[in-house]
Amino acid sequence: MTGSTQDYVKWFRHSSPYINAHRGKTFVLMLPGEALVHPNYGNIIYDIALLSSLGVRLVVVHGARPQIDARLAESGIESQFHRNLRVTDAANLEQVTQAIGQARIQMEAALSTGVPNSPMHGARMQVISGNFVVAMPHGVLDGVDLQHTGKVRRINTRSLNTVLDSGAIALLSPLGYSTTGEAFNLSFTDVATQVASALKADKLLAFIEAEGVSDASGELVRQLAVQECRDFLEQQGEQISGDIRQALSACYLACLQGVPRAQLFSYAADGAMLSELFTRDGMGTMVHSDSYEQLRRATIDDVGGILELIAPLENEGILVRRSRELLETEIDRFHVLEKDGTIIACAAMYPFEESAELACVVTHPEYRKGGRASTLLTQMEKMARRQGIKQLFLLTTQTAHWFIEQGFVQAQIDDLPVARRRLYNYQRNSKIFIKNL
Structure with missing residues (x-):
């Protein structure tokens, strides 16, 4: 057996x-538009x-910024950006969607390859795209x-x-x-980021041009815990390129x-993803969540954290x-979700005989869309049932749909307990809103 064969085995x-x-x-998988035109794309x-x-x-999410830039340039349209976001008006929306569609078709075609004497021979992969993402305007x-x-x-x-249960690859465009x-x-x-969170994915894999994330001395950073990643972005974020900063921020979130x-590695290096996933040391940078979250009854020591959490609202x-x-005076009415000593969510319950008011249901902006508010609400409902409460009610001005x-x-107001009805503003x-338990 030759040396190369032994290495392979x-x-x-x-x-x-x-x-x-x-x-x-x-x-x-988070694949930027630059990777789609790189010589290593086939690999x-x-x-x-x-x-x-x-x-x-597998869910593959591709970008298309260079493709959009090229399409708009061909049409003589100059792109406008604000906070690193492209201003997409009605005049250039058609060009943008055409560029994104072309990039998606290019990926679908590549993933459909099955010619003999190629790594894709016999793969017969099913690739499915669709309206999996519900969007809303960024606004002003x-x-x-x-x-x-x-x-x-x-x-x-x-x-x-x-789609994933069927064995197909889901391909999502921006x-x-x-x-x-x-x-x-x-x-x-x-x-x-939102797909990974919603699916409770096991990994987010981010392709970037560089080998990984480097520190101020130029040395590759192999691992970052979540808090370390946050500190790194705050302290050195302005010193790294915009694309790497954007990818690292996505991994952090x-x-x-x-x-x-969440792992970052190069789209320019052949086999970087396989090395990152199937070897002990890998080739890029890993961001990992090794902390814990604790749901518990609030104490007087939590007052400062709760005030900080609810102040913006x-x-x-x-x-x-x-x-x-x-x-x-009301701290015994609150439950909190704590992570690494930080209050990231809270809720309060005020009994009124056989009913109770649910109030102050708040989740820190960085921890939303992770199901924490639902977890907290479930906990409050269980506690209410143990106390013999038959009905929860709440008053809200802006979160009606979620409830x-x-x-x-x-x-209606008349459905409130008499004592609470008198306090209605x-x-x-x-x-x-009311929920029978």
Whole structure:
């Protein structure tokens, strides 16, 4: 047996534990538009096919920024950006969607290859795209109307899981569709992050041009815990390229929202993804969530953390303002979700005989879309049942739809307990919702 053959056999044997560990897991791949035109693109396609053949559930989210730039330049249109977001007006929306569509078709064609004497021979992969992403407009930022540039509102996880359960690869483009029938140009990193969170993916895999993330001395950073990643972005974020910073931020947010591992590696290096996934040391940078979250009853020591959490919503008028003194007297009404010593969610319950008011249900912005509010609500409902409470009610001005999704139904002022009815603030004009337990 030759030396090269022995090396191959040794590598294959050592990769077996990783093959077994990854089978049946869900990976979200984040592939920028630059990778689609790189000479190594064909090898990336081969590696994606290999992962699929090994039983990994794959969602591939591709970008298209260079393709859009080229299409707009051909039409003599100069792109306008604000906060690193392209301003997509009605005049260039058609060019944007055509560029994205062409990039998607290019990927579908590449993943459909099956010619003899190629790594794709016999793969016969099914690739499915669709309206899995519900979008909403970004709106006006700093006085700039981003128009048809949007953000992810919701992921249709049921349909997406159906595709993955069938063994197909789900291919998502940086486009989303609103309930009003409009198309929106999205950030592919936003799509990838929200998909990974919604699917409770096991990994988010981010392709970047560099080998990984490097520190100020130029040395490759192999691993970053979530808190370390946050500190790195705050301290050195401006010193790294925009694309790497964007990818690292996506990995950070994904881990905050429940994805255990997020890994960055180069789309320019042949086999970088396989080396990252099937060898002990890997080739890139890993962001990992190794912390824990604890749901518990609040104590007097949590007052400062709760005030910090609810202050932005009080300033916006979404919540009724609570003083520190009031919160201290009512702290036994609160439950909190704590992570690494930080209060990331809270909720309060105020009994009224056989019913109780649910109030101050708040989740930190960085930890939303991870199901934490639902977890907290479930905990409050269990506690209410143990106390013999038959009905929960709440008053809200801006989160009605979310509570409807949690089983609450709209009610009238007369449906409130008499003692609570007397305290109703007609000036706030809050909507009332009730849920029977």
